[in-house]
Amino acid sequence: MCGIVGYIGTREAYPILLEGLYKLEYRGYDSAGLALLDSGVIQLIKGVGEISKLEEKVGGRKLTGCVGIAHSRWATHGRPSDGNAHPHSGCSENFVVVHNGIIENYQSLRSRLKEQGHRFSSETDTEVLAHLVEQYYDGDLLEAVQRAIEEVRGSYAIVVMSAYDPERLICARKHNPLIIGLGDGENMVASDLPAILSHTRRTYFLEDGEMAEVKANEVNVFNQQGERIEKEIFEVTWDAVAAEKGGYPHFMIKEIMEQPQAIRETLRGRIDAERGKVCLADDLHFSCQELKNYRKIWIVACGTAYHAGLVGKYLFEKLVRIPVEVDLASEFRYRDPMLDKDSLVIVISQSGETADTLAALRLAKTKGIKILAITNVVGSSVAREADEVLFTWAGPEIAVASTKAYITQLIALYLLAIYFAESRGMLEAGEEANYIKILQSLPEKINEILADTTAIEEVAAKISSWENAFFIGRNLDYAVAMEGSLKLKETSYIHAESYAAGELKHGALALITKGIPVFAVATQEEVFEKTVSNIKEIKARDAFVIAFTFQGKEELAEEVDQVFYLPCVSDFFAPVLSVVPLQLVSYYTAVKRGCSVDKPRNLAKSVTVE
Ligand code: F6R
Secondary structure, three states: OOEEEEEEOOOOHHHHHHHHHHHOHHHOOOEEEEEEEEOOEEEEEEEEOOHHHHHHHHOOOOOOOOEEEEEEEOOOOOOOOOOOOOOEEOOOOOEEEEEEEEEOOHHHHHHHHHHOOOOOOOOOOOHHHHHHHHHHOOOOHHHHHHHHHHHOOEEEEEEEEEOOOOOOEEEEEEEOOOEEEEOOOOEEEEOOHHHOOOOOOEEEEOOOOOEEEEOOOOEEEEOOOOOEEOOOOEEOOOOHHHHHOOOOOOHHHHHHHOHHHHHHHHHOOOEEOOOOEEOOOOOOOOOHHHHHHOOEEEEEEOHHHHHHHHHHHHHHHHHOOOOEEEEEHHHHOOOOOOOOOOEEEEEEEOOOOOHHHHHHHHHHHHOOOEEEEEEOOOOOHHHHHOOEEEEOOOOOOOOOOOOHHHHHHHHHHHHHHHHHHHHOOOOOOOHHHHHHHHHHHHHHHHHHHHHOOHHHHHHHHHHOOOOEEEEEEOOHHHHHHHHHHHHHHHHHOOEEEEEEHHHHHHOHHHHOOOOOEEEEEOOOHHHHHHHHHHHHHHHOOOOEEEEEEEOOOHHHHHOOOEEEEEOOOOHHHHHHHHHHHHHHHHHHHHHHOOOOOOOOOOOOOOOOOO
């Protein structure tokens, strides 16, 4: 989720590119850079840090050139560093590239290019693109880029600039957005609308497989076969703020809607569908013996990440048959946990900067325990200090209430549990392949849930006048109920409690009164009837019960006030689906109550104090 801006025209490009980068800051960044082309010479400036750091680096220097490309980076391959910042060049600075996405086969391409004499200066996947273009350039930049992208596997939005071809920028897209802004005597390229809106509202949206040559007075778009095509101009009517949110009113709903894609990113390159295998060899470096020797797993995290950890406990205990203790990082660090050498500590943190999680990690490390981190931020403290890291690749999460990071943490935990189970010989023939098929099917099933939110909005309207609510479930459903309850609390300020469904009658049932909203998650087959009995106890006290179960469980409709049917999937994977309507309920309730959805009171996105 990096930001791209490109300009070609008659004005000085530097201020336009810089303004564009600032407009894309909301996407997250850890480094930034730009390249300007003037009189056949490319000037490249880049470095780690915020956009303002880049501006400082330029200082009082007068940067000239009416053609340029710029990039703000959210690290994927390679930590945030000066060398890894974009634009990337080939062996010389005559070809420069900015890129969003992931080149999956970059290692083999890099080895081949090195053998052919190319010298690499970064750890990124992107750099292979610059060298490929350099390799294939034979007087026509468009053709060189065409040949380069034929060789890469993965996802990309790229813009290429060459000192040998100063009249045009070449761009291409596959699975990552790229927009061309059409001006008068000038044109722009960007990953997102905010970067161009102050200059033009007339745009082309490139589709997957399309390429374009962008000149000052002309833009030509080509399809995958290299044929010139006519594009329809899209006139943008969104204001700048709406554009940042992709047209959604809040980041939270945008991020909820991005979950199918986020899951695909977490899975990308980590499953071999043909062989039916989870492959984490590029991410993790455990020896077979290590994987077999662990006797206990600790999962340590805070808030929503802790709730993902609770799901992880069920997954590991069921598949790997290894005991798992899930701890809040703020408790773990102060209770002298009994960590043995044959334990593994898994820390989960979206930001990778949460003070308590980091302290817990450091404590476990001082005891010589191996740490595996599940995090979303490359270069974060947690990622740097852990022994092993599994990135979630959810892209920057801006809303304080975590949604897409949570769901990708779940996916990472499924991958890990399957990987451990397989390594320890715990899976039956065909079981792993079956899990992989299910994991691959989840994005589409979530899309089905997201396709129509009308009924959820109606429930949100009904509960929005209440000041208390309950969430119940058993086993995996209980873990999801905890997350549902936290989401509602933090976004709508409704006091919400989550209970293991069987536990309510040991006290909290006293709080159930007429009309009080109770969300019941009932997806787990083994305990389905038990949960239904608990629902009946609640209904007998006249609560307003909203249930979440699978299609085919129509009998539940008779017991409750409203049922949401989830697309069918093995109940072992239910949390990935059942959390989605709960996130939506929280979102629409918060909107209805006029709350500050993306920035709830008293909260911060990253809690770097204990
Ligand atoms: C709730 C939420 C928080 C975070 C918690 C940990 O929606 O986002 O509870 O989950 O502060 O943050 P990370 O995952 O960054 O360590």
